[in-house]
Amino acid sequence: MAETNGVHAAVDIPADKAEILARPLEERDDIVVCENVHKWFGDFCAVRDVSMRVKRGEVVVIFGPSGSGKSTFIRMINRLEEHQQGRIVIDGIEMTNDVRNLDAIRREVGMVFQQFNLFPHITVLGNITLAPQRVRHLPRSEAEALAMQLLERVGIPEQAGKYPAELSGGQQQRVAIARALAMQPQIMLFDEPTSALDPEMIKEVLDAMRELAATGMTMLCVTHEMGFAREVADRMAFFDEGALVELGPPDQIFNDPQEDRTKMFLDQIL
Amino acid sequence: MTARAAPAPLPPATTVGLQGWLRQNLFSSRGNSVVTVVLAVVLAWFVFNLGSWVFVEADWTVIISRAPLYIVGLYPYEGYWRLCICLLLISVLLGMSWRAWPNAARRFAFGFGAVILFVGVFPHEMAPEHRALLLLNLPAIGLGYVLTPRPADASPGRLEAIAGGTLAPALERGAIFSTPRRMISAALVALVLTMILILGIAGVPGLDPVNPQDLGGLMINLLLAFFGIVCSLPIGVGLALGRRSSLPILKVACVIFIEVIRGVPLITLLFMSRHILPLTFPEDLNIDRVYLAGITITIFSSAYMAENVRGGMAAVHPGQAEAARALGLRDWQNTLLITLPQGLRNIIPAIVGQFISLFKDTSLVYFIGMLDLVEMGRVSVQGNQEFIDNGREVYLFIALVFWVFCFSMSFISRRIEGVLGVGRR
Ligand SMILES: Nc1ncnc2c1ncn2[C@@H]1O[C@H](COP(=O)(O)OP(=O)(O)OP(=O)(O)O)[C@@H](O)[C@H]1O
Ligand SMILES: [Mg+2]
Numbered sequence: 001m002a003e004t005n006g007v008h009a010a011v012d013i014p015a016d017k018a019e020i021l022a023r024p025l026e027e028r029d030d031i032v033v034c035e036n037v038h039k040w041f042g043d044f045c046a047v048r049d050v051s052m053r054v055k056r057g058e059v060v061v062i063f064g065p066s067g068s069g070k071s072t073f074i075r076m077i078n079r080l081e082e083h084q085q086g087r088i089v090i091d092g093i094e095m096t097n098d099v100r101n102l103d104a105i106r107r108e109v110g111m112v113f114q115q116f117n118l119f120p121h122i123t124v125l126g127n128i129t130l131a132p133q134r135v136r137h138l139p140r141s142e143a144e145a146l147a148m149q150l151l152e153r154v155g156i157p158e159q160a161g162k163y164p165a166e167l168s169g170g171q172q173q174r175v176a177i178a179r180a181l182a183m184q185p186q187i188m189l190f191d192e193p194t195s196a197l198d199p200e201m202i203k204e205v206l207d208a209m210r211e212l213a214a215t216g217m218t219m220l221c222v223t224h225e226m227g228f229a230r231e232v233a234d235r236m237a238f239f240d241e242g243a244l245v246e247l248g249p250p251d252q253i254f255n256d257p258q259e260d261r262t263k264m265f266l267d268q269i270l
Numbered sequence: 271m272t273a274r275a276a277p278a279p280l281p282p283a284t285t286v287g288l289q290g291w292l293r294q295n296l297f298s299s300r301g302n303s304v305v306t307v308v309l310a311v312v313l314a315w316f317v318f319n320l321g322s323w324v325f326v327e328a329d330w331t332v333i334i335s336r337a338p339l340y341i342v343g344l345y346p347y348e349g350y351w352r353l354c355i356c357l358l359l360i361s362v363l364l365g366m367s368w369r370a371w372p373n374a375a376r377r378f379a380f381g382f383g384a385v386i387l388f389v390g391v392f393p394h395e396m397a398p399e400h401r402a403l404l405l406l407n408l409p410a411i412g413l414g415y416v417l418t419p420r421p422a423d424a425s426p427g428r429l430e431a432i433a434g435g436t437l438a439p440a441l442e443r444g445a446i447f448s449t450p451r452r453m454i455s456a457a458l459v460a461l462v463l464t465m466i467l468i469l470g471i472a473g474v475p476g477l478d479p480v481n482p483q484d485l486g487g488l489m490i491n492l493l494l495a496f497f498g499i500v501c502s503l504p505i506g507v508g509l510a511l512g513r514r515s516s517l518p519i520l521k522v523a524c525v526i527f528i529e530v531i532r533g534v535p536l537i538t539l540l541f542m543s544r545h546i547l548p549l550t551f552p553e554d555l556n557i558d559r560v561y562l563a564g565i566t567i568t569i570f571s572s573a574y575m576a577e578n579v580r581g582g583m584a585a586v587h588p589g590q591a592e593a594a595r596a597l598g599l600r601d602w603q604n605t606l607l608i609t610l611p612q613g614l615r616n617i618i619p620a621i622v623g624q625f626i627s628l629f630k631d632t633s634l635v636y637f638i639g640m641l642d643l644v645e646m647g648r649v650s651v652q653g654n655q656e657f658i659d660n661g662r663e664v665y666l667f668i669a670l671v672f673w674v675f676c677f678s679m680s681f682i683s684r685r686i687e688g689v690l691g692v693g694r695r
Binding site: 079080131 | 587589590592593594595596597598599603607608611612615
């Protein structure tokens with residue numbers, strides 16, 4: 001596929017990122033801190049007592065059975081869901097009801113959804129330049145240059161003028177990734193980014209995510225692509241019934257799970 | 271390797287072509303054949319009788335001799351040329367739409383041109399200069415067509431061709447957005463010019479002011495419906511946003527307004543505007559009944575528009591708002607940039623439907639003493655001894671005029687739906 005060529009092109013990593021990446025994980029700072037986080041929907045406890053620290057530049061894959069609170073958890077990290085107990089700190093910014101904090105956090109955190117959620121009434125280019133222009137107040141020319149650069153990076157610069165509906169699912173998801181990156185976030189959240197895709201399109205999206213991980217982006221991905229997890233994740237988090245059951249490197253999760261529930265779930269899906 | 275697949279078997283002759291269609295749809299069983307024959311006979315009898323009445327017995331003098339009254343009411347004869355020019359402006363706009371949205375507007379432009387041609391060459395009494403101005407509409411459509419740049423979003427193939435290099439985005443944006451923007455400015459200019467031409471300006475030679483009460487006939491039905499819809503759109507959007515708002519007072523006020531207006535027939539609102547509202551005005555403020563009717567119809571239409579807009583916005587997928595929030599857009603930005611545009615787009619067919627029903631409802635303005643198309647028909651028949659027996663001709667004509675307009679509207683609406691389908695999920 002000619003159009004995915006851009007994905008594998010050598011990535012240039014900014015100097016400050018490179019410096020951080022050069023350090024081993026344990027010497028980096030925590031960019032996401034969750035302490036005893038709870039979330040209820042009515043009486044139902046969707047996320048219970050989750051504590052997790054994510055290092056700068058770390059890739060964490062979150063997996064677990066359906067309804068285990070994975071989406072709810074990562075949606076709390078950019079406040080699409082409000083946590084009701086516990087503490088969340090994103091890159092030093094405390095998650096509170098203060099609008100300024102919220103704005104700052106939304107700038108730090110980009111998100112990619114299962115259903116892409118591209119804006120169907122504007123072109124691909126418009127989708128990517130909207131937030132940089134309206135939120136970061138970039139001039140249009142700059143926003144467009146940035147957008148073209150990002151489209152280049154996800155391998156579909158020639159689609160800039162089309163409307164989302166004119167693209168394949170895989171192309172749409174790559175646009176969604178470019179759209180989130182255009183806000184130049186420090187952290188990227190992915191909620192089952194390949195679940196709505198046909199098998200032949202999954203690879204192109206995973207390739208874009210691999211490339212992103214290689215640039216030192218901090219990533220929290222809900223996914224059941226275990227090949228991707230084994231290859232890219234620094235740590236994996238297993239959720240069940242709203243709780244974080246096990247958190248460890250892929251090696252441990254796959255070969256030596258500490259919890260029975262983790263082992264049972266992996267036996268089912270592998 | 272050269273073994274060719276056997277040619278695909280042909281379907282039996284009885285299932286294809288005219289013969290197949292007839293067999294499948296009209297004569298599929300003995301019972302159906304009987305029904306088909308009986309209905310065909312009844313239909314033929316009906317069409318024959320109506321046709322012989324229309325072409326032989328009916329006396330169309332009541333329409334032909336008074337045609338301008340049905341079209342423009344008591345509008346002064348000296349000002350007819352101004353109305354002709356308004357029509358020319360509309361033709362230019364139509365030509366532009368034809369070019370910009372060929373799928374939506376082409377056939378309508380053809381139909382419009384055909385009607386113009388028919389009226390323009392029909393051998394009835396008409397001043398030669400008016401006839402010439404009328405026929406000028408055909409080149410005017412062409413002019414609008416030529417003035418408009420060809421849209422890029424019409425064909426994906428062309429789009430691909432433009433989007434070849436890195437220059438693409440700028441070109442693309444120009445091609446896609448310049449057309450509607452140009453259309454909107456052209457429409458606004460035409461609107462202002464139309465109003466000036468119709469009502470005139472005091473002191474400008476040739477543009478003597480016209481008494482608004484003299485506006486009548488089909489023209490007043492169209493004007494009221496058009497302004498009703500155009501003005502009710504922003505008001506309706508405001509009301510819908512108010513109804514969605516989290517401020518309780520604003521919300522309650524909008525709900526009350528919408529539900530009160532929707533719960534009352536238009537005719538009672540017109541009555542109140544004419545007979546009750548003026549009691550609350552200062553003595554010397556004398557609003558012409560045409561404007562009262564316009565304001566009343568706008569208010570009436572706004573309440574329905576508000577509900578349409580609200581429905582259209584509610585139909586926008588919740589993921590859209592989530593994506594907007596995740597990108598850091600504020601709630602108001604999300605509403606204005608994401609939800610509202612998609613919501614409005616969802617309801618374009620509903621807006622056309624509302625325009626159609628509003629257009630028909632405008633015939634109620636007879637109630638406050640205005641001479642719209644229907645009322646003009648009634649006056650023609652009941653006010654003239656010589657036409658007292660021609661009621662059938664008059665009302666058949668009026669029905670035909672309303673039908674032609676409403677049918678064209680719903681035709682366009684369906685076309686627009688098709689065109690909009692392209693850019694949507
Ligand atoms: N808005 C809501 N209102 C009520 N209950 C909710 C809501 N959102 C999620 N839930 C419930 O919370 C639980 C966790 O949902 P969540 O979407 O986080 O699961 P998940 O792990 O992402 O599942 P899946 O793999 O199916 O996406 C589920 O039982 C779900 O029914
Ligand atoms: Mg989920």
